[in-house]
Amino acid sequence: MVKKTEKKIMAKEKTQGTGKVKKVVETAIACKDRLCPKHGDRKLKMRGRVFQGEVIRVLPGRVTIQFERMIKLPKYERYEKRKTKVHARLPDCMSGDVVVGDLIEIAETRPISKMIHFVVAKVIKVKEKKE
Ligand SMILES: [Zn+2]
Numbered sequence: 001m002v003k004k005t006e007k008k009i010m011a012k013e014k015t016q017g018t019g020k021v022k023k024v025v026e027t028a029i030a031c032k033d034r035l036c037p038k039h040g041d042r043k044l045k046m047r048g049r050v051f052q053g054e055v056i057r058v059l060p061g062r063v064t065i066q067f068e069r070m071i072k073l074p075k076y077e078r079y080e081k082r083k084t085k086v087h088a089r090l091p092d093c094m095s096g097d098v099v100v101g102d103l104i105e106i107a108e109t110r111p112i113s114k115m116i117h118f119v120v121a122k123v124i125k126v127k128e129k130k131e
Contacts, residue, residue, distance in 0.1 A: 033092035035112060037119055040091070044119060048108030051086060052124060055102045063090045063098055063120060065106060088118035101127030 031039040037046055053065030064087050070079045088106040090098060098104060103125040111117040 031091070031093040035089060035119075036091035036093060037109070037121075038091070039093065044109050044112075046107035046109055046119060046121060050105060050107050050121070051118070052103060052105050053084075053086065055098055055100050055104055056085070058090070058098060058100055061090055061092075061095075062116060063088050063104070065104060086118055087115045088120050089116050090120050094120055094123075097123050099127060103127075 034040045034042045035044050037044045051065070051067060053067035055063050056066045057064040064085055066083055066085050068081050068083055071082055072079055086106065089109075089112055098120065102123055104123050105121045106118040107121040109117060109119045112119075
């Protein structure tokens with residue numbers, strides 16, 4: 001019986017300890033997104049393909065980008081433009097920087113959900129304001 005209670009106490013102390021550590025990390029960085037490649041604790045690695053494209057949609061925690069690519073049509077010996085849309089995760093610390101129309105770069109990560117396996121890497125060009 002004594003051993004059991006001791007274990008319980010130890011477990012409580014451990015959880016309290018980790019909780020304190022987490023709080024300290026959060027206050028130091030002020031980015032609570034666990035899947036943030038820079039600050040997150042779930043180690044979201046950026047590896048693989050990198051794309052640049054125009055933001056066409058901004059949702060909470062997600063952006064959609066679109067870019068054009070050229071496809072050769074051998075029969076007609078000409079090129080065709082095709083559009084590709086890719087969904088990418090938008091970390092909390094970058095949520096204020098991205099607006100529809102911006103040119104951004106995204107990098108491949110492990111699959112985060114059914115449609116999202118990219119994460120926003122950086123903003124290349126902010127959309128020019130019409131005057
Ligand atoms: Zn962050």
